[in-house]
Amino acid sequence: MKTFAQKVRALVAKIPRGETLTYAEVARRAGNPGAYRAVGNILNKNRDPKVPCHRVVRSDGDPGGYAWGRKKKIIILKQEGAL
DNA sequence: CGTATGACGTGCA
DNA sequence: GTGCACGCCATAC
Numbered sequence: 001m002k003t004f005a006q007k008v009r010a011l012v013a014k015i016p017r018g019e020t021l022t023y024a025e026v027a028r029r030a031g032n033p034g035a036y037r038a039v040g041n042i043l044n045k046n047r048d049p050k051v052p053c054h055r056v057v058r059s060d061g062d063p064g065g066y067a068w069g070r071k072k073k074i075i076i077l078k079q080e081g082a083l
Numbered sequence: 084c085g086t087a088t089g090a091c092g093t094g095c096a
Numbered sequence: 097g098t099g100c101a102c103g104c105c106a107t108a109c
Contacts, residue, residue, distance in 0.1 A: 003106085003107090004105085004106055004107090005106075005107075022091090023090075023091055023092085024091075024092075027091090027105085032105070032106085034104060034105060035104080035105045035106060036091050036092070036104085036105080037089070037091050037092085037103090037104055037105045037106075038089090038091095038104090038105045038106035038107070039090085039091080039105090039106090040089065040090040040091055041088075041089050041090075041091090041105085041106065041107060041108095042090095042106070042107070043090060044089065044090050045089090045107070045108075046107090047090095053090080056090080057090095058090085058091065058092085059091080059092065059093095060091090060092080063090095064090050064091080065089090065090030065091095066090065067090075070090085073090090
């Protein structure tokens with residue numbers, strides 16, 4: 001039984017380049033549609049270089065947050081063509 | 084085990 | 097349209 005964090009990281013790592021998923025979407029795919037809160041929390045404490053957490057945005061269209069800086073996140077998305 | 088936290092989401096003023 | 101408050105879940109301490 002993988003922990004929710006493990007599932008989330010695996011899903012985020014599967015996000016194709018140039019595409020973005022919302023925390024709610026990731027949480028839903030992880031099996032816990034109501035744990036979108038935990039998704040952000042997990043990525044925040046478990047920022048893994050193998051996980052493109054910058055491809056995870058909020059449902060409002062806002063970039064959300066980024067452990068390395070929200071601004072940096074936007075730049076990366078722009079470079080990938082997701083923005 | 085219980086409390087506090089957070090990169091959210093929705094609702095209401 | 098903007099701002100504040102509440103609710104929600106998993107993880108950390």
